[in-house]
Amino acid sequence: MHNLTIAELIRGLQSKEFSSVELTQHFLARIADLDPNYNAVITVTADQALKAAAAADQRLAAGNAPALCGVPILHKDIFCTNGVRTSCGSKMLDNFVPPYNATVVENFEQAGAVVLGKTNMDEFAMGSSNETSFYGPVKNPWATDCVPGGSSGGSAAAVAARLAPGATATDTGGSIRQPAALCGITGLKPTYGRVSRWGMIAFASSLDQGGPMARSAEDCAIMLNCMASFDDKDSTCLERDVPDYSATLGSSIKGLRIGVPGEYFSEGLNPGTEQAVRAALAELEAQGAELVDISLPNTGLSVPAYYVIAPAEASANLSRFDGVKYGYRCADPTDLQDLYTRTRAEGFGEEVQRRILIGTYCLSAGYYDAYYGKAQQVRQLIQQDFANAFEKVDVIMGPTCPSPAFKFGSKGDDPVAMYLEDIYTIATNLAGLPGMSLPCGMVDDKPVGLQIIGNYFDEARMLNVAHQYQQATDWHRAAPEGIA
Amino acid sequence: MIIERQEIEKLATLARIAIDDSTINEVTERLGSVLELVDQLQAADTSGVDPMSHPLQATQRLREDEVSELNQREALQTTAPDTEDGLFLVPKVIE
């Protein structure tokens, strides 16, 4: 059952091949058995899941079942779940139980999905390896001495290990696409403003976006249909019709113009990765697409710009964690300043503290223009690069990451080495464009991801291209050893 | 980029994060490395370029002035660190 896709599970549930309770029990058992190897799940919500599954079975029997009725999923522990601990991978929120649902969670509840639990993640979504979580690192099911990527490492590993057919995740600088690539699954970051950020704990408000992770573009389309919605509680969420992303999966890609940025195939790209990606592009060419060389000249500025903007916004977003209203509080504070400084020093991990300090620096008096002001201008330049490219091409493709999954601790003491992991994904967030990753090969027995970047609100086309690729190849069907 | 320890201490105060004497040198060094990364921005030619705060060309929606949230004090204070009589308690605030 765990090898079935979401699409197949929906069909199976509707034709009564199995019940939601059976499915749920199966996945809960898998989590209990296998997750100790990966540490992908922070909180398991077994009782609630079984209750929801039973209710789903009733609706399925009655014939009035909504789209995802009875399908088990996991939520990244960044989405607030009413009555269920939501930690954001941090000690700061280890005891935080929100009395409200994120809109994404609400949407899945309305659609009848069954929530198995909350997945592990880099603390406050800051990281590219899931090594910064308070709950310990997540291990890549393909190679357990390697990272799964981050910050949505838990969701990626869980899907790769078939602990759930799909999981929600978030992407601020690549946190859906990079772990999807390193874990050999399919993940999509929608256009900024497509998915509501209400109840999605904020890291960098102008960059964060929630999206699906699953084992195929078809499954991501089903999940995106559910996640995308207009929400008037999020001022940055756009009021715009949600197309049926599943409807156009099968369209022909003949004549599709695929832009291939020279800057994404520079030094630093693993040769094996490059080979796999070029092979994927050749496959699409064989299907009738046209490859067009393009340039995104300001790509080199994207990582520096991101590491000003994201920490700056985060430094303000994380000021609310002060030990006063909720969350962690240090023991026996001697005075107000002690309450603040010790709560935050003890509640936040090293990477989070570092980013808060960087953000504080970039916004401080005397530095604002040179850093924050400058970065916002560079952001405009990057957006312009993409706008220019999209006049000549329909989608942009290249590698998702410079290399496959790396070993734990191998990025060592230098934070910058880690930051450069996101070199191909970050610009997409800065421009607010949608991006996705799907598996396209293996290097050293570890998966390699192909990235697709689309124009604003063009997720349907991206999923279509990905689906057509997945019809002709089976990288997305591969499973880590011992998993299937 | 060399960043002075004094500067780090100032930032730590602004951000209300206590930094241990034993780790401050490491913090200073790593922060310096990140700042070296972001200093690459200075090479960019941004003359005449507008800053971009939002990727969207959208404008702010306005909400009707009707009460939609009623008293939820109990639910919202369930995980509060220290409350009494409905108030959040903190060490005495001196102005």
Added chain:
Amino acid sequence: MSDWDTVIGLEVHVQLATNTKIFSGASTAFGAEPNTQACAIDLAMPGTLPVLNKQAVHYAVMFGLAIDAEIGKESAFERKNYFYPDLPKGYQTTQLEKPIVGRGTVEIELADGSTKTVRIHHAHLEEDAGKSLHEGNFRHGVSGIDLNRAGTPLIEIVSEPDMTNAEEAVAFARKLHSIVTSIGICDGEMSQGSMRFDVNVSVKPRGSDTLGTRTETKNLNSFKFMEEAIAKEVERQIDLIEDGGTVIQETRLYNGDTKVARSMRSKEEANDYRYFPCPDLLPVIVSDETIEELRRNMPELPDARRARFVEQYSLSDYDAGVLSSDAAMAAYFETATGTSGNAKLAANWTMGELSARLNNEDLSIAKSPVSAEQLGGLITRIADNSISGKMAKEVFEGIWAGEGDADHIIEARGLTQVSDSGALEQLVVDVLAANQAMVEDYINTDEAKRKKKLGGFMGQIMKASKGQANPQQVNQILAQKLNELL
């Protein structure tokens, strides 16, 4: 002191009278139990986001229109970052670069009748913080935080440093109060913190072009305290400089109860607020149509109302000025006039007896135990001679004490003036008969000095009638009767 010029600028925080917070749908009603009007957004819970209150935007625009200001048709919000327990997000959402209201002007009138224009630099929207309670029903050594007020919409009105003394500053503050209450964007309840003033004060040698260092005294919530605080600060600065010292830029507090001013305790130097555009909010656009509609529906402004009072009620310019300056008082006066039909008496009583009593007990007119209708009822009875002026005061007291309306009290206490001429004539005759010596004395007094003696007879007559005789009529009858005896 005359060697010095004073330069004063004001920053005024006005709470907008919306039903809900600026960024959430929680109520802004005053006086609720702690944290019962603080929803997840107001508590800055993780994942919550702001959505802007339309009415707050409209009220801000209305203020701009009322002071002939430029309206910021595209404005934006910034985050002002600092840590304080009453600031749940650790930043305040405010406006810096592009405020919703630009340059405007406010006319003020001074005691000597002269007028002055005070320039407004701008007014911007922002959210209010919560409250810190240092004593309460909780253990010793802690402060209690109530976030009900957090998120209440404010406009911060920033003046140019155009004022040169406390009188001008107070006149300006009162005019602002009058404007915002008249157009209905603020309830003006100073005791509830609906309007708070920060005063920037500096001194310089008379005629000098160089401004001195200014200090800021924050959070004054009464005109009286503001006046006192300014006077004290000016004196302090002058004394300091004359003694060879220098004024340092600092934030100060003034305690109106203890009359003590002091520097605010702060550990570090000027706070670095690290303003940056708020990424959770998009640019705010106000259309020309909206502006025109708000302009069309603007309630009466204080200056227009003053002119109307002179014309409509034949009031003196002075009286019209006093009654129109406070929106609540103006409404009270008009209702009392409407009920009684007598504007002159309504004006006198509103400005006189009522105001004195309210001031004495530190009540705003909104909390007056005597309603405008009740005052109108009392005035009706004065005007139709049912009771004398002296009796009216007694009835007023009765209404104030909650005994009921004028008619009820007049009847209950039997205060109806006796105006029956037959009864009064008999009364006068009786009193004259009982006071032969007085009458003799009157007859024997020089004509020029007789008038003074009338008071004595009046006293006896009023006593005999238990104060209920109509004095004007008695006067007439007495004069007539005495004449007959001469």
